[in-house]
Amino acid sequence: MIERGMEEDLPEIIRLQRLAFKEEADFIGDPNIHPMTQTLEDLRHDFAKEIFLKYVECGMILGSVRAFEEEGTSIEWWSILIIGAGVSGRV
Numbered sequence: 130m131i132e133r134g135m136e137e138d139l140p141e142i143i144r145l146q147r148l149a150f151k152e153e154a155d156f157i158g159d160p161n162i163h164p165m166t167q168t169l170e171d172l173r174h175d176f177a178k179e180i181f182l183k184y185v186e187c188g189m190i191l192g193s194v195r196a197f198e199e200e201g202t203s204i205e206w207w208s209i210l211i212i213g214a215g216v217s218g219r220v
Contacts, residue, residue: 134181134193139172142183142193142211149211164209184212 134142150164175195184192191213 130185132183132185134176134183136173136176138181138183138190138193139169139176141190142181143167143169143172145190145193145213146209146211148213164211 146164146167150162154160154162154165179195179197182194182196183190192211194210
């Protein structure tokens with residue numbers, strides 16, 4: 130089920146983010162890409178200005194997406210999408 134993310138979800142979302150981006154970081158040989166180094170405090174800052182959605186199955190967050198609206202327009206931008214291992218193709 131897709132639900133609105135809550136601030137208390139942020140530790141699990143950042144954990145999932147790091148798992149989701151590890152393969153990309155390994156592929157490009159740079160463990161310091163932003164999704165890997167973003168802190169919980171950084172994520173809280175993003176949470177204050179972005180919309181967080183989460184995909185929940187059996188009480189576990191298996192995916193998350195963030196979006197924001199460009200000021201003065203009706204354009205929405207998706208900023209980051211993360212999907213847990215084994216979830217791709219199911220949602």
